[in-house]
Amino acid sequence: MKPRTFLLLFALVAPAFAGSEPELPPVIRAADLAVLGEQGTQSPPRAPVPSIPPPDPAAAPAAAAPLAPNQDGVIDLVAAAAQPDADSQPNPFRVRHRPKPAVREVPLAVQAALRAGGARGASAVINGETCCAGDRVDDLVVEAIGAGSVTLRRGPILIEVPVQEQPVLVRMPR
Numbered sequence: 001m002k003p004r005t006f007l008l009l010f011a012l013v014a015p016a017f018a019g020s021e022p023e024l025p026p027v028i029r030a031a032d033l034a035v036l037g038e039q040g041t042q043s044p045p046r047a048p049v050p051s052i053p054p055p056d057p058a059a060a061p062a063a064a065a066p067l068a069p070n071q072d073g074v075i076d077l078v079a080a081a082a083q084p085d086a087d088s089q090p091n092p093f094r095v096r097h098r099p100k101p102a103v104r105e106v107p108l109a110v111q112a113a114l115r116a117g118g119a120r121g122a123s124a125v126i127n128g129e130t131c132c133a134g135d136r137v138d139d140l141v142v143e144a145i146g147a148g149s150v151t152l153r154r155g156p157i158l159i160e161v162p163v164q165e166q167p168v169l170v171r172m173p174r
Contacts, residue, residue: 066151066158069168075159077172078103102174106138109167110150124150139172
């Protein structure tokens with residue numbers, strides 16, 4: 001509220017509380033009353049709130065890159081699934097002992113990956129057995145078969161096993 005409008009309102013309302021008729025001081029002119037009448041006690045109209053656009057499916061975050069074997073030929077799903085401490089400041093009195101998880105090691109030997117007529121006709125030889133997309137190998141599901149590798153999934157984690165003579169060792173929880 002502008003100071004001038006406040007003074008006008010105060011001059012009109014203050015005598016009402018004193019029990020007498022409001023007397024207009026000589027400084028209030030008809031033009032001032034016209035301004036007061038135009039403004040009144042109503043607030044100016046507000047602009048409409050813009051709506052939030054729906055999320056763009058093309059801008060969705062990309063899926064995480066699949067894990068590949070390290071130099072020793074090991075893919076560690078136990079370490080990939082481990083959650084780090086969420087402490088912003090370390091607490092020296094907090095007990096941080098975590099028991100070692102039960103781990104099993106599964107050798108995966110991808111001997112061949114064949115692509116005949118697109119992704120539907122792709123197959124791979126894993127541990128001596130022929131597999132297609134959607135088949136299970138231990139606790140892993142075959143997601144995709146490429147020209148030189150096979151992509152497998154265990155829960156939200158993807159792993160990529162290349163076609164090679166030496167088997168890849170996958171460490172996963174029991």
